[in-house]
Amino acid sequence: MNLARFARRRYTPGATPIEPMPHLTKALGGPELFIKRDDLLGLTGGGNKTRKLEFLVADALAQGADTLITVGAVQSNHCRLTLAAAVREGLKCRLVLEQRVPDSYDKTASGNNFLFDLLGVEAVTVVALGDDLQAAMEKIAADLAAEGRRGYIIPGGGSNPLGALGYVACAEEILQQSFADGVAFDRIVVASGSAGTHAGIVAGLIGNSAGIPVTGVNVRRPRAEQEANVLRLAREVAALAGVVPEITPAAIECRDEWVGPGYSLPTEEMVEAVRLFASLEGVLLDPVYTGKAAAGLIGMVRSGEIHADERVLFVHTGGSPALYAYQPLFTGDAAF
Template sequence: MNLAKFPRRGYVSTPTPLEAAPAFSEALGGKVNIFIKRDDLLPGTSGGNKTRKLDFSMADAIEQGADTIITCGAVQSNHCRLTLAWAVKEGMDCHLVLEERVKGSYKPEGSGNNFLFNLLGVKSTKVVPGGSDMMAEMEKVAEALRAEGKKPYIVPGGASNSIGALGYVSCAQEMQQQFFDMKLKVDHVVVPSGSAGTHAGMAIGMYATNSGIPVSGINVSRTKDVQEAHVYKLVEETVELIGDIKGGVPSEAVECFDSYVGPGYSLPTDSMIEAVKLLAQTEGILLDPVYSGKAMAGLIDLVRKGHFPEGSNVVFLHTGGSPALYAYLDTFQ
């Protein structure tokens, strides 16, 4: 795959660490070896996986002559934080459209990412009800900005379109070089699965390079069948954009588990709380309560159920998001 033909800004200049988690693995019974790909340590304000996607998305915006970025997410969106941060770095205005998926959850003076939106100097924040057509809402903002003479560029939620997914096709290649350098035979990769860009990119990157390493997504919102179709649609769009993957990627390369969502997106679960506390208290690594926490809860349960054969080396892709923890103090205290 020739990803060099696509413009990018160079936000990711060195590989993120791939760390063994021996104490965590031992706490889960010691039969499976857990490794953590530390994309929570990516550049950008407080880190996180969206930087890989925005490396390509922001380059596309700049190539199209944009001077303003518009994006969307939930009220504690890590994606919105990082999009805003990179817009600041590029000297561009940034406007956010936030979806209040849980009624009453938006707090203008809230902690976590809400606080960082304001600290970073967001130009405007529009809050819309859960279930709104987010692309249509962003287009309304874009139309008003065009009337003011601005040149806005819309980054979809999670930067999860074919351009953004390139960031995780690239990450899969990066990880395979790390496996080689570490002399590490990896049996499985587990990723959070939400807006789908990370999951789709990883599935493409691992399959199209003939790695033989399966990728499983732990859902944070949708049911298994809906999420698998959502991810695979983006796989097909991204494969078409790349253009040189013979035979494409089969739908069987996309696997999701949906038992760890709980009552809904961003709503705490006991298993998420356990996962966040366990990793913090064994490895000193922070997860977030919305994505990586629920995904790690899924990994923990799969290990305990014997889903991975004894002796397996399993890599968990840590997508970041720890600033959101501070909006969930009551959950952990």
Template sequence: MHSHLGKLPRFDLVEGCTPIERLSRLEQKLGYEGCPPIYVKRDDLMGIGGGGNKLRKLEFLIGEALNQGCDTFITTGARQSNHARLSAAASARAGLSCELVLTDTVARDDEAYRRNGNVLLDDLFGAICHRRPADVDALAVAQERAEQLSAKGRRAYVVGSGGSSPLGCLGYAVCAEEIIAQEKDLGLRFGRIILPNGSSGTHAGLAAGLKAAGDEPGRIESFTVLAPIKKARAVTIDLAVRTLALIDPASAFVEGDIVVTDGQLGEGYGVPTDAMFEAVKLVARSEGLLLDPVYGGKAFAGLIAAIREGAWPNEEPVLFVMTGGLPGLFAYELAFRQN
């Protein structure tokens, strides 16, 4: 681990490295002569709260909250936020109270979306949920709530959507080191590392980690699932620069180091697409693996489209970072039954 990372407060939420697996059956199902070897980094396989990529960020965020003597963890997200659910679970593990400011960002109002999936689990983990309309500044609400708690002698730690602060992004700088080590063990090098881009923290952290290790962050390609491409790219670059400054201030990104792609966003965040449905069903029926409909499903649809278009050299293995989000499938029950 980079020396700077080892000095920061950290609360253990991830047990060891997550495995990398080859999807040979999927390669056969795709049936393209030019199909590259496809691997997945199983960041859905983490024990706490149903698992998922946000736990890597929460190790540093919860660690800092505890180091500051906080008793409450407050964060924001959409109604079906994976980050919110895992914040609630991680807070329970750490002995912190958890409060969530959840906005109705996605225009869905069926019963499964309102009551099942992450919403069910937020309550189960004991979080206090503050529900707000889509146009409300959730972070401002969270900060106001922290001030209310402070007036009562409490101390709250506040972080925004996705836990994607530079500190939170360090979780994926650690993951970058993991991937480099696993490549050596496997005797291969991934030509592309593919992932979804929501709040941009996973991509930013991986890019910073690879850059600090003297590797090539330009082999990471994320598909925006939240913001229009111009904004997604700008946010990712800014966050990656600030994250790199925490671990290797002497390094700097150059042109081509941050690659964010569009084409899979569809009508917007959390709005299903035909390509997403196809990707989720294809991976489930060929490999028995479950992608979520909001993040992984859309990004994997982008991976499939790129392979079909012959966009990547067929001799270079591709790694997909499987970020979790399984409870989202239950929230989208109606959408899957209608498709």
């Protein structure tokens, strides 16, 4: 692979750290746990979408775009970071927010909704679950074109082959850090949502013959559906990046036991995981993605599926600004 041939904006100086989690390791009785701090990536509030946007925004600029258009759920981390990238580049940004839970959008809510306004979003369009999101973004692009402007559409999560290159690059970064620190990982665990992060890591590891399995913890879809999504995108980004080995279904594992009642809906396991990471390691997770992924990690350790002698890397994909919109869950003022 030669990722240098792709245009890229840089929003983060250097690599994000890999840190040991000794207190959580002790509390769970092993395995040896580490965390990749992609919550410390550049742009407002950090998070995994920053890596994808480095490639996507470079393409937008090359095409002469003056406005970024994207879609996400209410409290979308991806929308926050796309808006932040637009601010950094002197572009405008328009958002389409999908109410995956009916009547869940509140313009005055805390968390990312507050940040949309603070960062100066040009317009927000709110749609219902099941609406044609691509059509909604294309309408915005057409409206801009009628004004003599040029919009650039970024898919949800930045999860197309170009965006997923960000996590092919991350996989290479992890391997370089692993070698430099003399720490070999037996498994990587990551939240699996729009599929770009999960697919990019898999493609990057296979492209480097790393032999490290990746376990994705679903935040929305059933296992079979999500595994098909990740496999498709992993193959597409592998073709784009020039990964030679074939990516087979055996390389894709997506676990759906910790989704709970649905996307963004809380679970007791998620609340426990958020509390454990905060109180034991001083790390803030979010309730929608990393909280459920961490619940999956903890559950697999407790069940013995992840063995006590393993060395496991948890990829923290960010999202903590959304935590403040869920405060009642952690103060005992809300029930499940």
